[in-house]
Amino acid sequence: MSEKIFERLNDASGVYFEGTLVERRQTPFQLLEVYDTAELGRIFRLDGFNMTSERDEFFYHENLVHPAAVAHPAPRRALVIGGGDGGSSEELLKHSTLERVHMAELDPEVIEVAKARFAHVHRGVFDDPRLEVSVGDGLAYLRETAVRYDLVTLDLTDPVGPSVELYSPATFALARRAMTANAALTLHLGSPFSHPERVRATLANLRQVFRIVAPYFVHIPLYGSIWGFACASDVLDPRGLAPAEVERVIASRGLRDLQYYNGETHRAVFALPNYVRELLK
Numbered sequence: 001m002s003e004k005i006f007e008r009l010n011d012a013s014g015v016y017f018e019g020t021l022v023e024r025r026q027t028p029f030q031l032l033e034v035y036d037t038a039e040l041g042r043i044f045r046l047d048g049f050n051m052t053s054e055r056d057e058f059f060y061h062e063n064l065v066h067p068a069a070v071a072h073p074a075p076r077r078a079l080v081i082g083g084g085d086g087g088s089s090e091e092l093l094k095h096s097t098l099e100r101v102h103m104a105e106l107d108p109e110v111i112e113v114a115k116a117r118f119a120h121v122h123r124g125v126f127d128d129p130r131l132e133v134s135v136g137d138g139l140a141y142l143r144e145t146a147v148r149y150d151l152v153t154l155d156l157t158d159p160v161g162p163s164v165e166l167y168s169p170a171t172f173a174l175a176r177r178a179m180t181a182n183a184a185l186t187l188h189l190g191s192p193f194s195h196p197e198r199v200r201a202t203l204a205n206l207r208q209v210f211r212i213v214a215p216y217f218v219h220i221p222l223y224g225s226i227w228g229f230a231c232a233s234d235v236l237d238p239r240g241l242a243p244a245e246v247e248r249v250i251a252s253r254g255l256r257d258l259q260y261y262n263g264e265t266h267r268a269v270f271a272l273p274n275y276v277r278e279l280l281k
Contacts, residue, residue, distance in 0.1 A: 005035055005043065007050050007224070009194040015050075015224025019043060022117065027109040034117055040222055044085055044118060046110070049158055052085050054120040056221040058259040060188070061087035061121075063218045063269060066261045068151060068184040068231045069095055070249045071238035075150035076100070079178065081138035081166075083155030084110035086122025089131055092151065096253045101131050102147070104138040111135070139166070142174040150180050154187035159198060167202050172209040172232070182235040185210070189228030192217065192276050199228050200279060206232045214239050215280065216269040218260075229269075239270045 001020065008014040019035035022042070026032075033045040041054030052060065065088055069075055076099045078092045084105035092101050105111055111133065115126055125131055134141065152175050159167040167187075175185050190198040199215075206213045210232035220227040231238050243263030249255075250262070272280070 005037070005045070005050075007045075007048065009191060009223075009225060013194060017043065023113065025109065025113075027107050029107045032107075032109060032113060034113065041120065042117060043222070044114070044121075046157055049160075050222050051157070052087060052118070052121055053222045054118070057085075057087050057121045059218060059220050060222075060227070061091045062258060062261040063216070063229055064088055064153060064155065064186055064188065065091040065151075066255075066258075067216065067229075067238045067266055067269065068186045068233075068236065070246055070266065071231070071236045071241055072150055072182070072184060077147065077149045078102070078151040078153065079104065079147075079149040080153045080155055081142070081175075082106070082157070083153065085114040085118055086111075086125045088153050088155045090121075090123050090125040092153070093125060093128055093130055094253075094255045094257070099130060102149075103131065103133045104141045105133065105135060106137060108135045139171060139174065142171075142178050145178055147178065148180045148183075149178055150183050152179055152183065152185045154185065156187065158190065159202070167205060169205045169208045172206055176209055176234075182233070184231050184233040184236045184238075186229060186231050189215065189230055191223070191225040192228055192279055194225055196279050203230060203280060206230055210234055212237045214270065215272070215276075217272070217276065218269055238266070241266060243267050 004016045005019045006016045017037045019037035022034040024033045030047045035043045043053045044051045078101045080103045211234045214231045246263035246266045
């Protein structure tokens with residue numbers, strides 16, 4: 001039976017889709033739900049928040065990964081904290097230079113459900129020998145690892161409740177410690193329209209740790225809003241890449257099946273509307 005699937009953006013607004021429940025389970029960490037919808041295909045939800053969908057996952061995953069990955073001259077190792085649906089790892093492994101991607105996911109049941117129900121998101125990445133998956137606390141992994149990564153992707157739930165700690169200067173400093181000298185970190189920020197304080201605060205926290213913080217913005221249909229991302233580094237600034245150079249890297253690394261990202265969109269997402277410029281002052 002069809003029902004309305006609601007997610008609040010804030011206390012005054014939200015987004016909904018019509019869908020049919022496929023699976024609901026309470027894991028030791030969170031409430032996990034899967035719905036089938038006419039608009040976006042299958043939707044993955046955690047604790048009432050929409051995480052990803054079959055039809056629009058590329059809006060999020062391609063933009064989370066490629067602006068930083070293309071700006072890096074030759075990324076070899078990447079770390080994904082979270083990202084248990086496999087979408088960000090799949091995008092990273094499109095880069096022919098990548099020898100290893102390590103996914104550190106807290107909840108094994110997220111991976112289990114993704115493997116079983118979201119092949120259109122992960123596209124078989126869990127069978128790629130270059131992907132290493134560890135189940136456990138991503139912060140603990142950052143504290144303990146001696147590996148240094150060229151790209152770090154924080155593919156996390158929204159900074160609500162316990163997740164707030166994952167967006168703190170202390171967490172960003174741990175991530176920076178696990179990065180090579182010319183590495184970059186990427187993460188999502190939330191909506192500059194619906195979550196202006198969240199966006200401002202996360203960027204301020206990043207700037208306490210990294211010399212270069214480049215925010216950028218993309219509309220995400222599943223989230224019902226324009227959505228913020230950031231690339232943070234001590235060396236890399238993806239805003240300096242011309243469209244022709246982006247296209248050259250895409251071709252040289254054999255990036256295929258890109259539904260959003262290209263040279264022109266790389267330049268476009270860093271173009272900030274005036275209200276966002278004002279927010280970020």
